[in-house]
Amino acid sequence: MDDVKILEAVERYITGQMTPDERVYFENLRKSSSEIDQLVVEHTFFMQQMNRYDQTKKYKSLLADTHLHLAEKGAIQSTRLQGKAKIVYLYNRHKRTASIAASIAGITALAISMLVSSVTPTSQKNDIALLNGEIKAIKNQNQQQKREIDNIKQNINVTTAPIVYKTGGTSFLIDVAGYLVTNAHVVRNAQHIAVQNSKGQDLAAQVVYTDALRDLTILKITDTSFKAPVSIPYSIKKTSAEIAEPIYTLGFPRNEIVYGEGYLAAKTGFNGDTLTCQIAIAANPGNSGGPILNNRGEVVGILSAKQISAEGVVFATQSKYIYKALAQLQKDTSFQRIKLPSTSSVKGLDKTQQVKKISDFVYRVKVN
């Protein structure tokens, strides 16, 4: 109890809140007791440290914010995309290996072609021309089919009434070209899917990949009015999160984006399911498919389900399965260009700033 009072006196002395009389008295005390004198010195130093820590922390967060701001405006070459810087970097880094590899490849190719040309007599020109012709024929056929399909489509379009969406969930962008991730159960048996952006605009979307086991679906926005953003502010984490790590989510339990906060409760999900993890967060129907982010702005999971028999027990699919799902999808070469964001540009910003940046990338899913 006494110590508390002494500390309070020391603090008032340091900050200059003492009356002149008190001050004289305290200074005498300081002279007579080396303990108190030492406490004053130590505490002054510590207060300085704390203040400096606070200022530097604020300054650093301001720097991170400025970087993001300038990069978005295009005033500086932003970190992630710029082709040229990246090429120079990769070139410098790998030029030696690349040149060795290239020369080996060159020599091998020369050797093989010499071998081949010395062995085979030539009469292949006709074959090539023929092949060309066949491709052309197939192309024509394709075009014809397309025209027919278009005709049919148009006929259908005329007859359909405006679509009324009945159920919904949440999804978030994983590639600037309009690829989104959500839960498979959100879009199960869907005939029409639309996603609604932060401006309230509905965009038509299509399922391109579903993994029912892990409850994951990748959607693609097919609407022509979709404007691709420059970059995605969060990253997708490849490893699992730690227990007790603070997390937050954004989702659409109603027609408005809603923020929720909690922590990772267990590394496994319902009945020890290792595909998911347990989190403690307030979730309602419509939150499904929402991103679970940690303080560094990394997506660690996708909110998927809650246990009905227990209060506040929510499960999330672990984020590493997004990578797995994408790898499956990319077996089809037309999806080769999708690239998951690997660095988080909101790292170091405070929560409000992070949420402000991220909420534009979270979409409401509407299903009919």
Add this chain to the structure above:
Amino acid sequence: MKEANTEKALLEGLARSDRKAIEIIYKENFNAIQSLVVNNNGSADDAKDIFQEAMVVLYEKAKSGSFELNCLIKTYLYSVCRRLWLKKLLYQNRFTINDVQEESISVEEDLEDHDQKDQEFELMEKAMGSLGEPCKSLLEAFYLQKRNMQEIALSFGYTNSDNAKNQKYKCLMRLKKAFFLQYKTEL
């Protein structure tokens, strides 16, 4: 003359953590540093880290008040970044740096200062992180946001300000212990 004035104003702004000043300095210098780092085996992310560390060095220097403006901010930042990046390359066993411009001023001393301050910053961050809630928020509210005890007692749900004061004292002792224990062994 005018140039010196604006440079001085920028540094003063920086010392106050003025957003505008930071933005101007950032905009004018970042691309040069990025190409320095990227042309010398670094990535764009490395460039961002190095540049932001140099900005912290400049900030510390501006705040110390003893900053003699004997060179342009541009020159200073470039020299600091070059040194920092060289250090990092040495650490990774890659030695050379090809650049357009040599360091024109010596920044060795400033960087030693910065290392010390950086270590102190990390110690405090660790000590704060080890505290847990509500200790951390309580101390932040009192010492950093300078809110008064009655208000704190109310918003943290203590029955009176004396209770809050006792709790604050305990938290502070824990923080001090965590900080000084490391401080004495490391520095």
